[in-house]
Amino acid sequence: MPIEQQRGDIPGSWRPKLHEIIFEADTPAGKFFDIALIVFILLSTLCVMLDSVSEIRAAYSAVLNALEWFFTLLFTVEYGLRLSCVQRPWRYAVSFYGIVDLLSILPTYVSLFIAGSHYLLVIRILRILRIFRVLKLVTYVGEAHLLTRALVASRRKIGVFLFAVVTLVMILGSLMYMIEGEESGFTSIPRSIYWAIVTLTTVGYGDIAPRTGLGQFLAAFVMILGYAIIAVPTGIVTVEMGNVFRQPLNTRVCPVCAAEGHDDNAVYCKLCGGQL
């Protein structure tokens, strides 16, 4: 089936037009729809945040509640329309964007049964991603694609690194638990592991800190370790990015001497002088 049909362009049907407006941004209507969508998404996310500030909730509870339901119903209708105007509703529903769209309306309904769950609505911010794609911010999408490739390429090395870190913090945490004990706040091994992570990652809250000399000595060791091994993920990602960002070499072959590796602007073979 040709791509046009896939995208729902059946002559004389209402769905192609709707599809064009909702999924594309080439027509004025489509562009307007996307702009409006961005505005609504940002506004609704803002509402959720404001609703969490006790002073504001106390004062404008009713307004915020109304707005939340307004946005939710709006997005619900939009979700229905998206489902209705795609050829394969199910494929859309299970796609990343389809799931995000669903997740950004569900919490409001769930909050009828589970109080507070509506704060999950901030996930709506993820919908912005689609807009990027739709608004044809090609360069940004391209850059994001490059970054993703670099991270995917280094996922195994990062995995090995994370396993090493987890093993390390478990052993260090247990040692500190035995050295420091309750009175310093190292009340259990899990909590000591939490401390080890806080320290190794150089976050250093200070809510738990060693008091004994030996404990501080081990802590100092953990810090210098964490200070040094951050070089590992950095090195991995940097090298992979270097490989990913490097543009492919020109693959032209000289017809005379079959030499390769000519620059993009090469007119003659640099080895035999033959015209390329």
Added chain:
Amino acid sequence: MPIEQQRGDIPGSWRPKLHEIIFEADTPAGKFFDIALIVFILLSTLCVMLDSVSEIRAAYSAVLNALEWFFTLLFTVEYGLRLSCVQRPWRYAVSFYGIVDLLSILPTYVSLFIAGSHYLLVIRILRILRIFRVLKLVTYVGEAHLLTRALVASRRKIGVFLFAVVTLVMILGSLMYMIEGEESGFTSIPRSIYWAIVTLTTVGYGDIAPRTGLGQFLAAFVMILGYAIIAVPTGIVTVEMGNVFRQPLNTRVCPVCAAEGHDDNAVYCKLCGGQL
């Protein structure tokens, strides 16, 4: 119009001389002017800082106030002279340096109406930048230029990264708000997002810290995440710098067409086929 005239060198006029002194540093007078300016800038910035220390303000309020007005009037006169001796005052006024010059005198006058605004005078430190340029610290300017180019080259990737970080902290912050709640200091989603940023960037004030086990588990996840993804901006900038700093490989010039940029092992010019 030749460059000389642009820079205001009209024979028999007072402006070229003034321009030479204020904008150039080639003549003894010009150099002296710039040195004096640096000293005044540093002194005036120091005054603003000292004025903010309550003990000192209590003791020397009058002196500091007098000095501040002295420096402001001085810089105001200088600003007027700069305006008067350039061919295109407006173009200077709206240039980066022109704006900085203006901003470093305005606050004092504003402080007559809005108390405390004169602390903005520290922006004067930015004026030092011009001096660098004028004193022909070429190498440093060149290095700064290289760095800027590298950062500009990686601006899009950094932008994508920052968008991802912002989305991440919004979702993580909301989750923590629901998990920890008021009593741990996560009093609202914005505040929880603030905590997420404090943690992800490994700053870790400790003014807000999770208390519940689940909260600490999520926090540990955020820390390791922040510890790992710092590799992303580092990798981006490092790779771009590698590209920007890399000097051309080969400086041979083709005797036939004078083209440059040949590979080390090129035998014939890749552009005209002439023997190198």
Added chain:
Amino acid sequence: MPIEQQRGDIPGSWRPKLHEIIFEADTPAGKFFDIALIVFILLSTLCVMLDSVSEIRAAYSAVLNALEWFFTLLFTVEYGLRLSCVQRPWRYAVSFYGIVDLLSILPTYVSLFIAGSHYLLVIRILRILRIFRVLKLVTYVGEAHLLTRALVASRRKIGVFLFAVVTLVMILGSLMYMIEGEESGFTSIPRSIYWAIVTLTTVGYGDIAPRTGLGQFLAAFVMILGYAIIAVPTGIVTVEMGNVFRQPLNTRVCPVCAAEGHDDNAVYCKLCGGQL
């Protein structure tokens, strides 16, 4: 002696079969054994951790104690079997894995004499390493090998860096001790060195922080220093990784002498002069 014998495959003996089950993962029995082992290791480590949480210990002390002994006896039997079915028990006993296996059962017995030492059992987590090897997670092992090579290659430079850091924190710590003194928490030089490490590594607990102006000035210097010199280990590891990860440029083989590693634009074999 052929490799088969080394691995204990003496026809008609019970040991080859046992060896196959315990040390290999090619047969269903061997795979099942390894899976079971992973589960037991994780469970036993979990027990140790739970046992350290006072509430849980209060409630389930007996159960946890029983489980701990169960796992320990189980691993003891396994250790004995491993010793019995290898050709060279001693070589296994002194190998890395042999020592880890021993260390992950000893603490329980030691805890009969020294209370609390059984928390060292978390070292059992290291046993997972073997499983990785056995389960033929080749790619991961390969990646880990690459990382190790990169770190080994940069060990000397890292050593120099660490020596510089240690010298630095000793001198900075002593300075701060003289500047700040007792009342700010800098109660001794070792403790001040601990502070210097906390600050230089950007961990920043805040349990000790300078109060005097001069102290804060020096602290600011230490922070910016630490912020800048983290570039050193990062740079070292990144460069070494770049060297280690870089795959051979060209895979052509010389038809005459079968040499490899020719440049992309090589026309003749650089070793025998034969046309490639």
Added chain:
Amino acid sequence: MPIEQQRGDIPGSWRPKLHEIIFEADTPAGKFFDIALIVFILLSTLCVMLDSVSEIRAAYSAVLNALEWFFTLLFTVEYGLRLSCVQRPWRYAVSFYGIVDLLSILPTYVSLFIAGSHYLLVIRILRILRIFRVLKLVTYVGEAHLLTRALVASRRKIGVFLFAVVTLVMILGSLMYMIEGEESGFTSIPRSIYWAIVTLTTVGYGDIAPRTGLGQFLAAFVMILGYAIIAVPTGIVTVEMGNVFRQPLNTRVCPVCAAEGHDDNAVYCKLCGGQL
């Protein structure tokens, strides 16, 4: 004057022998001297540290004081001998090592007049550097040399970066001072600048932290900024190290076709097949 004389080898003089023992490590006597020196340096540094721990000082004040004078007199004699057995005492006295040697004995004498100054004796640890050089730890010295070269090569870029950071924290600090004010701990601009450095470098003590919403918003901005721009020094140093560590290319030229860039193990020219 030949090198031998410079190093003091005048036949029949006592100084060459002394010079050999003190400055060289090739003879058994020289090696023993250096080993002993390391031990004494470490012991004396340890004494200074222990002396700063109030409990220990209270108990062993007399012993530590005696030891300190013992070591100081010992090093004083050594310093005198070094001066006496070099051809150019003055050149040694003003050399880096000469100054370090002097600084590691002076504080004890100064402490007779200025109490507490003897803690500066930790500078003795720097003397270890010479031992490295003398004990011919060539590889380490080489590595250190490489690192130094890389840092020297990037000093200008780092300088530009530091200037940018200083300007940034001055402006950010003043802004926070105006936003937060006294009650949050931002009692003066210098103190606010201190906070800005603590935050930008991701140290994050938490001794000063914003309370107002606007302040926390700006703080979040500063953190993300600091989290991102750490990529700058890292990138600079990494790239410079990449250049410095890279071994020089082979510079042989093919006698037949004058091609360059042959590998170290190349026997024939890879371009024309001519014998190199």
